[in-house]
Amino acid sequence: MSHTAFRITPQREVIIEHLRKADSHLTADEIYEMVRARLPRISLGTVYRNLEILSRLGMIQKLEVGGAQKRFDAKTKKHYHLRCLSCGRIDDAPIKVQTTLEKSLEGLTEYEIIGHRLEFIGFCFKCRKKPGIRAQKGTQNKPPKEK
Amino acid sequence: MSHTAFRITPQREVIIEHLRKADSHLTADEIYEMVRARLPRISLGTVYRNLEILSRLGMIQKLEVGGAQKRFDAKTKKHYHLRCLSCGRIDDAPIKVQTTLEKSLEGLTEYEIIGHRLEFIGFCFKCRKKPGIRAQKGTQNKPPKEK
């Protein structure tokens, strides 16, 4: 039988480290930019590849949240999120996971339910304070392509 | 002051009609395929453009659910969804919207919360019955690129 080694390369180390110290949930792109300060020759492809591998190994979590880009989280246990409609920022929601939600569907659907995702939508502290940024009737702000 | 007219073109009519009679929530692509049976010369760009306009007008709803593609819904009032991990299908969840969820965050966050999104993850009736399709440990089935 063959043995497949998983190495903690400098790239992986720095990626995880930035993920751990981030105060919100980052996109691959944001991670790339941060890591590049330390490893200038790293490529975006490597960042994506490693984020995928790390999340498959359960070392980080790929978040399935709204918005165009995926986001990554150093925490691996289930929790909910807050999403800012204006800037796209994603934070953890400070409430417990409600297992009762899944129970309340029992017998009501033909699906076999194995989990759920809850996301709160709103405006973060910064964006609440900026004038003219909030969506008005009918219009939905699309979050800026955080480039 | 100018007046901006909104016309119900044949394209828009057929799009809405298919959306209304669909039994699950469709992607732009699926809508395009269905509409094309009736209007063979319609373009995918037109479908996207109109889905965007209709949802801005509040006539349909663009769903912010997990998965690569966006999905659209003729219903415009809030409700939750069920998502099949295996085939990507999205259905309505037969439970009421819980306004208490948002209240439970009050005072705990700096966000101004204006809504929430809840999505149940699992396997739909069809996929429950297919052997070998379910995700096993570690591996996450990515839903097929429904083409």
Next chain:
DNA sequence: TTACTTGCAAATCGTTTGCGATATA
């Protein structure tokens, strides 16, 4: 005529992948 809408094709954005070079066990 004037604004709206369309079909088409090209562009864009986020992400994935093939490949040859590099590094580590």
Next chain:
DNA sequence: TATATCGCAAACGATTTGCAAGTAA
């Protein structure tokens, strides 16, 4: 040496957009 990983660039899938032609008031 064998295999995992890398950087780079090209490919990809979903969506958006520019534009010239068509259409309705």
